[in-house]
Amino acid sequence: MRTLFKTSYDADINLFRDGRHAMWYGLLLAIAIVLPFVLGDFELGEVAHVLIWAIAGMGLMILVGQTGQPSLGHASFLAVGCYANVILQNDYGVPFILSLPIAGLIAGLAGVAIALPTSRLHGIYLGIATLAVSVLTGDLIVIAEPVTKGVFGLYAPQITIFGITIDRYGNPDRFYWLILAVTVIVVLLYKNLLRSPLGRSFAAVRDSEVSARAMGVNIPRTKAVSFGLSAGITGIAGALMGHYTGIFNNETFNLIMSIQLLLMIVIGGLGSIHGAFFGAIVVALLPQAIVFVRDTVSAVAGTSSVAIPGMETAIFGIILVVFILFEPMGIYGRWVKIRTWFELFPFARRDMFRRQRSYLKTERMR
Amino acid sequence: MTALLEVDNVTLRFGGVVAVNKVSFSVEEGEVFALVGPNGAGKSTLFNLISRFYTPVEGDIRFEGRSILDRPSHEIARLGIARTFQNIELFDHATVLQNLLVGRHRHRRSRLWNELLFTPFVRQEERRHREAVEKVIDFLDLQAYRDKYIAGLPYGVRKVVEMGRALAIEPRLLLLDEPASGLSVEETQDVAFWVEDIKTQMGITVIMVEHDMHLVSAVSDRVLALADGKTVALGTPHEVQTHPKVIEAYIGAADPAERAVA
Numbered sequence A: 001m002r003t004l005f006k007t008s009y010d011a012d013i014n015l016f017r018d019g020r021h022a023m024w025y026g027l028l029l030a031i032a033i034v035l036p037f038v039l040g041d042f043e044l045g046e047v048a049h050v051l052i053w054a055i056a057g058m059g060l061m062i063l064v065g066q067t068g069q070p071s072l073g074h075a076s077f078l079a080v081g082c083y084a085n086v087i088l089q090n091d092y093g094v095p096f097i098l099s100l101p102i103a104g105l106i107a108g109l110a111g112v113a114i115a116l117p118t119s120r121l122h123g124i125y126l127g128i129a130t131l132a133v134s135v136l137t138g139d140l141i142v143i144a145e146p147v148t149k150g151v152f153g154l155y156a157p158q159i160t161i162f163g164i165t166i167d168r169y170g171n172p173d174r175f176y177w178l179i180l181a182v183t184v185i186v187v188l189l190y191k192n193l194l195r196s197p198l199g200r201s202f203a204a205v206r207d208s209e210v211s212a213r214a215m216g217v218n219i220p221r222t223k224a225v226s227f228g229l230s231a232g233i234t235g236i237a238g239a240l241m242g243h244y245t246g247i248f249n250n251e252t253f254n255l256i257m258s259i260q261l262l263l264m265i266v267i268g269g270l271g272s273i274h275g276a277f278f279g280a281i282v283v284a285l286l287p288q289a290i291v292f293v294r295d296t297v298s299a300v301a302g303t304s305s306v307a308i309p310g311m312e313t314a315i316f317g318i319i320l321v322v323f324i325l326f327e328p329m330g331i332y333g334r335w336v337k338i339r340t341w342f343e344l345f346p347f348a349r350r351d352m353f354r355r356q357r358s359y360l361k362t363e364r365m366r
Numbered sequence B: 001m002t003a004l005l006e007v008d009n010v011t012l013r014f015g016g017v018v019a020v021n022k023v024s025f026s027v028e029e030g031e032v033f034a035l036v037g038p039n040g041a042g043k044s045t046l047f048n049l050i051s052r053f054y055t056p057v058e059g060d061i062r063f064e065g066r067s068i069l070d071r072p073s074h075e076i077a078r079l080g081i082a083r084t085f086q087n088i089e090l091f092d093h094a095t096v097l098q099n100l101l102v103g104r105h106r107h108r109r110s111r112l113w114n115e116l117l118f119t120p121f122v123r124q125e126e127r128r129h130r131e132a133v134e135k136v137i138d139f140l141d142l143q144a145y146r147d148k149y150i151a152g153l154p155y156g157v158r159k160v161v162e163m164g165r166a167l168a169i170e171p172r173l174l175l176l177d178e179p180a181s182g183l184s185v186e187e188t189q190d191v192a193f194w195v196e197d198i199k200t201q202m203g204i205t206v207i208m209v210e211h212d213m214h215l216v217s218a219v220s221d222r223v224l225a226l227a228d229g230k231t232v233a234l235g236t237p238h239e240v241q242t243h244p245k246v247i248e249a250y251i252g253a254a255d256p257a258e259r260a261v262a
């Protein structure tokens, strides 16, 4: 068991609690950087995929986990970021180094535009409003056919940054490092948010709107800022996703994807950056795992491999229900419990976490 | 000299219920002003009116001589009015320290972009906020709880944290809604000392809703008794307690426990 003595306010303000804490994350980053020398191209691509989902997850986490506002429409912001990034490069000749942040900005503004009329809605009503956005996205892409190429779809161009080409298949290591760099930047922005007044006002809106108001927090504006930041980060993930998949059309960013995003952060653990990463691992790798299990089963049974339609969605649904019932704090919550148990060993008590509950609730305004 | 807060002929109805009925009073800078009365008298509703959660159908509310009725509720803290809630409204999934820091929102000078980049200015601001909050933690003896999550804290501690969060605002006027309800005798004693110090050392004017008449007599300069939304009596604690109409209002009250304290 470790005891921390607060020597100055900086210990609280700093990114890392202490040297040891910083060392662990430094080590993790070092491993992430050398990964291309260890893994094959396929595995590296999968890790890049996980990181892209984690970025999207952090985007949604800001809104749901930090501010307590549900969204069933976040795939729409993936779409906005993805299309904006490719259209800026293909049609306007904007280099990737600029088109990526601009795509994030456009997605962020789209988020603010949706937040302003919906900020008076709560809980299930906000959920339904964002659901409608998600349903409309595909149609809007078809309607905007002259720029989006509708059902035909768009191809993501090869990325060039200062003369260096980055291609998912041509140079998967560079592509992976690019994704890793963006991931690290988003994590840092997120951490900064958490230790700033804005992050605290998000938590205030999440936990009690009445007292947030009494503390001087402008609720509609705070929700709009949260929506904007959330959509912007999700948009950046969308832009990277476009380069990852190479081609996308009106059906790519569908309702199922919005729901997967939400599942991801609930499974991972609401309200923490770790949760976004744990959830991303599950969501990005689950389809591979299902294929693997299916092939193994059919090989053992000696039958030809059969695809059951909707199986992936069904398995996601089951996992979600299991988590809500048995582990509402998500994978991260379980991890914290295990870690605390070891730190306190042998003094851990069974009921230590009983008073903590998950907070996917918003009906508090009175 | 004008009063710090003037409530001028204020009325508020909920459907058929007249929760506050033509109530007028003014609170002078530096005093502790108590609101007493049976449950449902309209005390918390008055706080909600001053916080601008509700808008009166009639009358005016002035702070430092200016009407606050044209201001939305989130601007009230910036004017220097802080409050607590009868049924504790804390940020449950945040620590005590973070809760108190939200109280500093009024003093926020950093903006979105420099916060996301956590510039040296933001760090300097954070130090300033933490220094202020640390003073409140010392004042209320909350050191043992500073990094604990609210969700796991006992009721009495939460009440104190809520008072601390209001103090972190550095208000000129503090509204305390039943600060001692549900507290033990010792804890109530602490509240009495704190209210004294808030008044004398910090120079903050206090309006307090409270049922505990010992506490009211001990700390307040003037008392307003309400019943059914109407003013019953206004004066020193002794004057109000011995006022025949006050005794009558309490005997008429549904809750026998309240009759006992009056």
Ligand SMILES: Nc1ncnc2c1ncn2[C@@H]1O[C@H](COP(=O)(O)OP(=O)(O)O)[C@@H](O)[C@H]1O
Pocket (backbone or CB within 6 Å): B014, B017, B018, B019, B037, B038, B039, B040, B041, B042, B043, B044, B045, B046
């Ligand atoms: N939000 C509300 N909606 C409807 N009626 C309310 C509301 N808030 C208070 N009331 C009513 O107004 C009256 C005064 O309530 P309140 O101010 O809470 O009393 P007190 O704090 O003095 O016990 C009560 O009759 C109560 O039922």
Ligand SMILES: [Mg+2]
Pocket (backbone or CB within 6 Å): B043, B044, B045, B086
């Ligand atoms: Mg009340």
